[in-house]
Each structure stands twice: as structure tokens, then as C-alpha cells.
Amino acid sequence: MELFADRADAGAQLAERLRDAHDPVILALPRGGVAVAVPIARNLGAVLDVLVTRKIGYPPTPELGVGAIAEGGEPVFDLPLLHRLGMTTEDVADVVAQERQELARRVRAYRGDHPLPPVEGREVIVVDDGLATGGTARAALRAVATLKPAKVTLAVPVGARDTVRSMHEEADEVVVLLTPLDFRAVGQWYERFDQLSDTDVLRLLGRQT
Template sequence: MELFADRAQAGALLAERLQDVHDPVVLALPRGGVAVAVPIARRLGVALDVLVTRKIGYPPAPELGVGAIAEGGEPVFDLSLLRRLGMTPESVADVVEQERHELARRVHAYRGDRPLPSLEGREVIVVDDGLATGSTARAALRAVNAAKPAKVTLAVPVGARETVRSLQEEADEVIAVITPIDFRAVGQWYEHFDQLSDADVLDLLDSV
């Protein structure tokens, strides 16, 4: 299976599948989702904004996500994973608090004092650069759904097949360009998958 050259090319391919929408709100999950969402917003002729999310890591191994939180929403946990680790949501309360602070910092960095656009009664497209476990996307979708939109679409270039299937319970539609069986990490499906900085995100938002 061919790789995406980079996030911009992946976003252009994804945009081709997002034509049947009416005046949507496009929300990208920083940081990587913003680069994917730029060509989508341009193709649809709409503004681009961010919906900030943070992974909640397992304290002994923070790279292992046991949940996530999105701005405007409550923490969403992988309860079965927590049980296997012998933990509860209360066990990671300190991590949640740390991530709330980082989430607030990023919201201010990306949006300043400007609130999220109103989502009630609108079509909303949530964009990320890929789905592995889907924890941050799940938190984002639940936060969006709480705002009573008319329709919610999750759009990603690539996603683990089981994750894409599970997130269909959280969105009206999940669109993925590819859903490979042999999925190990999002980055393996891109030729160039550079880490983005806050400055990169701001530059991308200004480019739309």
C-alpha cells in the first residue's frame, strides 16, 4: 500500500471525500491534525479552527494512553485497560490535572481568548492525522456532541481498522482514506511525518 507523502497530501486526498457537506465547521486536533485540515478547509472554502485534546498517560509509562481529555469535555478513559493495569480513573487524577493545565495553555496559545465557534445545529468535521487507539478522537467527538451539532464527521487519512469501527459509535460518519490491517503506528503511513511545534500550528492556521 502506498504511503502518504506528508500530511498536506493526505489532507488533499481526504478533502476529495468531503464534498457533500453544507457550511461545515472544520475542527483540527493539534498538532498534526492541523496540517491535514488545511487543504480540507481550503477545498471547502471554510474557516479552520482547533479542538485541543490531550492524552492521559499511564504514570509509569506516559506514552501508554489510558484515556484523553478534550477542551469543553470530561476525561474519557479506557476502562478495560485501566482494569488490566490494576488502576481506576482516580489513580490518574494527578495526570488528569496536569493535562488540564497543558490543554488550557495550548488553547490560549492557539486561540487566545477567542472561544470555540458555536457548534449547535452545525455540521462539524473533526480532523486528525490518524487513528491508533482513538482515545483523543473519542474525547474530541464526545465534547463536540455535547454541543448539539446537526452532524459530526470524523475525517482521518489513516486509521487502525478496529479503531475506525469503534468510533462509528461516536460520530455520524467516520471517513478514512485507508484502514490497513497491519497497523502499528500512524507515522508508518507517511513518508514525512515531522513533529510540529506550537509555532507551526499558528502558521498553518494563519495560512487558511
């Protein structure tokens, strides 16, 4: 199975699969999703903006996500995982509060005072650079659903099979190029998978100050 050269290559390939989209709004999940979304928006002649999400980490091990939150939405928790950890949603209330603050900071950094583009009655394509557990994508899709779009498509280059399958419950359509059996991490399917900064996101969006 061939690797994507980088996120731009993955986005160009996804764009070919999204050509039937009708005047969509592209909402990319920062940071990596923005690099994938830029060639999609360019190829489709579509509006592009960010939809900011944050992982809700397990307090003793923050790298372990027990949920996620997207701007305009409510926290979405992995309740079975919380149960296995002997925790409730109230036990991570402080983490949720911290992530709300960071989410608000990033919204200001990426969009300033500008709101999300209007999506009511429009086709929306939510883009990320890959799906592992799918926590942030799930939070993003539920937040978008509250804005009453006509259709929501999730588009990612690569994802874990079980996660991709579960996303069909959250989106009207799911477009994924690779669902490898030996999926371990998103980055393993890219030849180049650099970490991106806020400055990189602003450059990709053409919003450098």
C-alpha cells in the same frame, strides 16, 4: 498500498471525499491534525479552528494512554485497560489535573481569548492525522457532541481497523482513506511525518504573532 507524501497530501485527498459536506466547521486536533485540515478547509471553503485534546498517560509509563480529555469535555478513560493495570480513575486524578493545565495552556496559545466557533446546528468535521488507539479522537467527538451540532463527521487519512470500527459509535459519519491490515503506527503511512511545534500550528492557522 501507497503512502501519503505528507499531511497536506493526505488532507487534499480527504477533501475529495468530503465534498458533499454542507457549510461545515472544521475542527482539527493539534498538532498533526491541523496540517491535514488546512487543505480540507481550503477546498471546502470552510471555517477552520483547533479542538485541543490531551492524552492521559499511565503514570509509570506516560507514553501509554489510559484516557484522554478535550477542551469543554470530561475525561474519557479506557476502563478495560485501567482494570488490567489494576488502577481506577482516581489513581490518575493527578495526571488529569496536569493535563487540564496543559490543555488550557495550549488553548490560550492557539486561540488566545477567542472561543471555539459556534457549531450548534452546524455540520462539524473533526480532523486528525490518523487513528491508533483513538483515545483523543473519542474525547474530541464526545466534547463536540455536547455543543449540539447537526452532524459530526470524523475524517482521518489512516487508522487501525478496530479503532475505525469503534468510531462509528461516536460520530455520525467516519471518513478514512486507509485501514491497513498491518497498521502499527500512524507515521508509517506517510513519506514525511515531521513533528510539529506550537509555532507550526500557529503558522498553519495564519495566527503567527
